[in-house]
Amino acid sequence: MALLELRDLHTFFTTKKGIIKAVNGVSYEVEAGKTLGVVGESGSGKSVSAMSIIKLLDGNGYINSGEVIFDGKDLADVSIKDMTKIRGNDISVIFQEPMTSLNPVFTVERQVSEPFIIHQRMSKKAAAKKVVEMLRQVNIPNPEAVAKQYPHQLSGGMRQRVMIAMALACKPKLLIADEPTTALDVTIQAQILKLMNALKKENGTSILFITHDLGVINEMADDVAVMYCGQVVEMAPSRVIFGKENNYSHPYTEGLMYSIPRLDTPTGVRLEAIPGAVPHPLDLPKGCKFAPRCKYATDKCRNEEPALVEVEKGHPIRCFYPEKGVRANGK
């Protein structure tokens, strides 16, 4: 049984201009001890779907319908008060901006000890000891000294490590990593990813990894969900998606793959970018949401909305023409 299962989740935001359907019928699963990578452009609803799990939505956001089954319990119905007991304890979050995710006026010790004090009712002294232990676990050199420092005294990579230490403090079952490496440079990025993988193995934590970087997904994820305009357009094990012998894919996934520079691309060939931009959530196109940007789009695509259809076992795609060969010839 999956640790986390989203079933037909709809998360909406009410604004003055109308209801924004940020997440419009998303379903995905995170297996225990596995990593699910969620990819997509900005505004595709990947962060919102993840934040819906622990109800960290902005004031005007709400779950309209759908279920969030976590450990056999539907979190969509849980009150905010009960949710605070789950946050940081069973489910933790690492944010994108390590620069601003730490409170500037508190020491590292004070912040990392918070989950211990809240969820495990530790005394401040005991928590302080635990903090040093956690900092050592995330490979921070000289943890005793760092614990007494303020966030502005740390580098970006260090701060993200502190964030990870804080998130893993109570050994959560699920870790939501919302673009944890986006703000870091590549070498630090690699270190952090390595660290997260190691900790995952060590603690048996499942990770919901949100990113727009397919390279990172390749390194981290067991399964991949590709999102576009608030919907999952393709889902597959990562070895299938990144595998060479893969016959099926969504044109959007294909576009994302083509936009990554590869070592084996011949010189002189330009990178192929997906034309256009993500449509405005209040002005979604009729039919397939990706149709206006899709180079294979037909009239059928523009008028009818495709359903998520399983083309192979464990590989659903939301497209009328999922087969790569068929698509290319049709053109």
Add this chain to the structure above:
Amino acid sequence: MDNKNTPKKKKSFLQLLFIKAFGTGKKKLSILEEEQMQGPVRTIIKNFTSNRLSMTGLIVFLLIFAVVIIGPFFVKLDLSYTETSQQNVNPGLDLMKVPSSLEGKVAEISVGPTYTIAVSDSGQLYMWGKTKITSTLNLKYVPSNMGKIKRISAGFDHILALNEEGKVFAWGNDRQKQCAVPDKVKELTNIVDVIAGYQCSVILTADGHTYFFGNEANNDYKNTHNYQGQIVKVVTTADAVLGLTKDGQAVYLGKQSNGYTKMPENMGTVVDVAATASTMAAVNSDGKVFVWGNLSERGEGKVPEITSKIVALEAGRYHYTGITEDGKAIAWGFDNYNQASVPASVKNSKVVKLFTGAYQNYAVTDSGKILTWGLKGYLLGSDDLGRDILNRLINGGRMSMTIGAIAVIISTIIGVIIGGVSGFFGGKVDIILQRIVEIVSGLPFLPFAMILSALLGNALSSNQRIYLMMIILGLLQWPSLSRLVRAQVFSEREKEFVTAAKAVGVKQMSIVFKHILPNVISVIIVTATLDFATCMLTEATLSYLGFGVPAPQPTWGNMLYGCNNSIVIQNYWWRWVFTSIVLGICVICINLTGDGLRDAIDPKSQER
């Protein structure tokens, strides 16, 4: 050890303090060196201490603060104390400044309320202290051609003098005709003593007759008393006359029957009499002292038990002194200015003559030295009820600061809670709370506070009115702070660390008050500091207008109450100048500190 060769490495503590305070010892870093990373608090302190102006402000404020907080433990305030004889005394500590030329040749010293007059052996007149009674009346202007003075007497606001030829001179306040020597007295040739009292004068002749002139309504005196022809000494209280007959009997020279007439029985042979403002005393040939009259808690009746015999009595306004047969001075009675505490220097020497009056004592020793004790004067003058302004300034400062501080605490608590909740939750909560803020800040402050204290004030006791002041000030001061806090919380709550805190499972209220508030605390501290000054000023304004803290309890505001007429402003400048200066300096210093704090917390504000 050879100190010359050791290099001077360590700085003295004072130097370090100076550097800390004025930041001149700033270490210059070379371009390759990096500035040491510091925590936010240290950075703020460092920034603040390097700002000389605000640091000076803080130090001055702390000094004033320390004086008004610690001062009242040493300078006790008696709320019910008033003293008519000490009204509007100029600032200065010269009430007992005996001229050095008088040393060794004192014939007589007579003490008035704020001045002292003395005669030397050669009949010359000396005067010191505050001789200015009103703007036009000054006792310094003595009549000319008095010749050699034999006896002298200082009254409440006039002086009597008797010269060698037996002629009486009187000058000073003549409103009750106490200086108008009657023709009958002028014709006398056998005058031996003159006694000046409160608005009255008494003349004593060698054949034991007394003559009285001045205010007869206030002083109980019967011209045809039964003892004419027997009197050898006369003393006066503030409203009665006591005589000593030649056969050793203390006699009351008035018409009425009152506290003074209830003399102790079996006094024996009285050798000396004396009188304070409201009591009389006599000492008999055995050296026993009897005190009667309108005895009060001031302690005139508490004669100390001593082994040796008292031979002579003297009296001040509320205390007695006496000389024993072996030349020791003793004193008892009211001791508010230490006038009844004989100093060690006097105790250790043989006293030949002792002169006491008002709050001063002069002891002439066998070596001719004049030793003094008692009230030296008022450093900052006295007010219209004879109270020491310095004393009230210190005690009033404590009250002013307490009111300011408590008002600020009340307003800060309300402002932070309302601003924090309003900013964090936003939406309807914010709309409702902001309307309340608008209503409160829309209230016209001064009229509202006046009406409130006028309405409630009369039904309340003095203490309750002080609490009322604190609450009124606190309840009307918070809107500006709450708006600032709200704006800050608005911007802080959108930051990622708030989401991060939520993700860790921190409860909403503790996010507002534990996570967001520390980020806003700088604004709160600065505003609270500046509000403290405002509260003190507002309290002063209200008290000055008579709507604040009621009268006997001093505050810096109500000390200025009643100083708003031209007479006080011109003639009694010390009654408003010192208070205003201290209040002004204090408020300016608080504001400097607040501004300095603001700059220290947000160094960018200086660049703007």
